[in-house]
Amino acid sequence: MNARAIGIDIGGTGIKGGLVDVDSGEIIGERIRVATPAGGEPEDIARVVKDVIEQLNVGEDVPVGICFPSSIRHGVTTLAANISQRWIGFEAEEFFEEQLGRNIHFVNDADAAGYAEVVYGAAKDQEGLVIMTTLGTGIGGAMIYNGVLIPNAELGHLEIDGEDAEKRAAGVIREREGLTYEEWAQRLQRYYSHVEMLFSPELFIVGGGISKSHEQFLPLLNLRTPIVPAKLLNKAGIMGAAKLAYDLAE
Incomplete structure (x- = not known):
């Protein structure tokens, strides 16, 4: 068995x-x-x-x-x-x-989704720090270092420009405010640049339902860190x- x-x-x-x-x-x-x-x-x-x-x-x-x-x-x-x-x-x-x-x-x-991506998905065999974010109603975050989960990283609640990051850049905000992918990508750029500065990860993974449309916004981001869509989806x-x-x- x-x-x-x-x-x-x-x-x-x-x-x-x-x-x-x-x-x-x-x-x-x-x-x-x-x-x-x-x-x-x-x-x-x-x-x-x-x-x-x-x-x-x-x-x-x-x-x-x-x-x-x-x-x-x-x-x-x-x-x-x-x-x-x-x-x-x-x-x-x-x-x-x-x-x-x-x-x-x-x-x-x-945390569960990020760990799954490391074990089975987009970050399998990746060394160093991996940060997964889920873009949905809010912004969920997971941090995994050399395959070990660092729990409870509430990365959506980082304060950027005086606001919770997720109040500006979550997936639902794009829909609620009628933003184009280009307009939303500008907000994501501000968010991911800030996270990159704080943590210097080896890899970003983007999950959540919006990741199915990753080709609409991930290529618009300019980061030092590779950023890829999640493989395992829901x-x-x-x-x-x-x-x-x-x-x-x-």
């Missing part, structure tokens, strides 16, 4: 889950997607996650990783984006273990959460 783990990706609009072959990164069988319950309350989300795991129909010895849109310290969620404010300072990992009746590993969603959170859970369970 191949090494396996369950990955669950909780988002503001959808909850996705799958059984992952952690050696290859491939999802075994179908990927399940269910709408996130309105309001995003912990009890409602836990109920959906439990149903998704039951649909996957695997034994309780299979590790479970859950990724979530918040920085997470010792299993406690510290932020809430597009979900209930009850998640701020919430003992999420302990709560889910009680609700699911099994051990889990709780991780930030951008599977990255599931794959990274599963791999992290499996590694920690060994």
